[in-house]
Amino acid sequence: MSMDRTCPKTEHVIVENSADVHWAVSKVKKIAREIGFDATEQEELVVCAKELAMNMVLHAEGGILSIRVKCELMDWEIEFTAKDNGPGLRSIDEAIADGLSSRGGLGIGLGTLNRFMDSLDLLPVPEGQSGTRIRCTRKLKKRERYAVSGPLDVGVASRPCPGFNLNGDSYVVRIIDNRLMVCVIDGLGHGQFAHKAASAAQKYVEDHVHLEIEALFKGVDRSCRATRGVVMALALIDWERNSISLAGVGNIEVRYRGSNPGFSYVFKRGFLGAGVGRVSISEHVWEANDLLIMHSDGISSKWSLEDDPTISLLSAKQMALALLRNYGRDNDDATILIVKKADGADTTKR
Template structure:
């Protein structure tokens, strides 16, 4: 991933009450000039006031820098905050939902993480060196499809038998000539698992066009303060005939016979200092089929032995596998990707 170019940087001192409002107005103005719509500009203003409020709360003052970003055809905005003083003592806590700074409009660094496409934080490492936060947001280009999607997507999910909420979740997101799918499993089950899975799902669905590594990085922060999740994501590009997959934790997968699709899950928990996923790209062939499933599904079955797959849609296959192989006392999710020509 190339480093974007910064242009037209504005620097604003943050030393006293009221400076955060001035920075908010400046950020909204720059965002509008760059081309963000009214809603996005308002969200960028929230990020600016949140970061400025953090400076006032956790340090003796500091500075915010607003810059226009360019990266090829993409344009966006970068907001950087610099503390002078001890900085944020507990960065992890600042990402938890509800950890809002006094008088701000957001929800702590968690709000910044949700509203921006990429966020990096340098925590205090020496005396009198504060926290540096860098937050980027890009203008999303209009979706442009150049080739019909040849794939069929289907998913089925249910909570454990004794629960009313599901601690599992899934994502199916299509745009341009690509799609992102994923299975997300909150640790345990019940309301706490559901809260973790929801936090991860919301982040993935609003950052779907980031790199898989960047999505895991943001989901790690989005799940702070929850039990955490295990997660597998797969991005399909049908103009390149590829699928790119990354996973952390025990999300299982099966592929059709002869498929070259493979990935290596890494042990860990997203939201619990989980590792960076090993992201692997594979060729996707016309007769390939991929099944992702949570640990609420039995793993001792052979996809190639399942009858009728070539006549079933991905949705029908997902529901059938859930019915046949789910464990009653655990949340269970199955997601299937196949080729439309084969399945329909």
């Protein structure tokens, strides 16, 4: 890496015309390459920088794009701050649906920044000044941080509403270091529009698994602004620290059974895509033999593992298939996700 490692480091580009936009974009691409972003990530950062710069030219008669590089404990981050003196923007959330550029710009809007960047915020404008201040950041992901296995067995069963080809439910399963992230997503209704909403949420979570839970929900909420919306539940299990974090919005059901008293978790009412505000996160102890079940409302809630004690002896995948077969509703998409100890897993702390 040839870049000067002095951090933080900031470059400012005055943007008044298309030539300045090109200059800003070339700087972003050069810096992103030197930090270590791969070719695809470089192009995503270029698209975001171009959107910010072009909107300053089209809507505010110019402004300043600041490109800042930060590094803490070898975690690199690039930050864009766009400042202009235009008519201003009341809210990121109001403008997040794609198509904000209405005078011949890129036509992809702030929704693209939300998808490609880790954070996107509207900064306060100093008293006596006008215009818009937008800041967005993206961290360089460590290629080696994503593991491929762990001591937990995860099984998922999912199907669309009978009579439909597209599934309005979705899910995410990722292992990051010594943590398992699982997520169940249900697009409102069923059919193609529910599928579009669930797919938008799924893609955001998959592309931003390194974010904190609250930031993930905020990003999904923004990503689904141009859709009918989703309900979503997420669990983050750290098997070395024996902890599980739960968060959700809407009627995804979560059941936990283990050495501690079991429970069914009830999440905040509402749906993502409509501005849900702060999401509460529940912390619990996770032991090696605990069991977690998450499912959409396409699975009836009127069942109990005690109805058939032998079902818990099955693998997570077999359990999910059996519960979907026995309790899936015939008028909705249905998804069930199960986490349990993997057969033969060594859960001894090192």
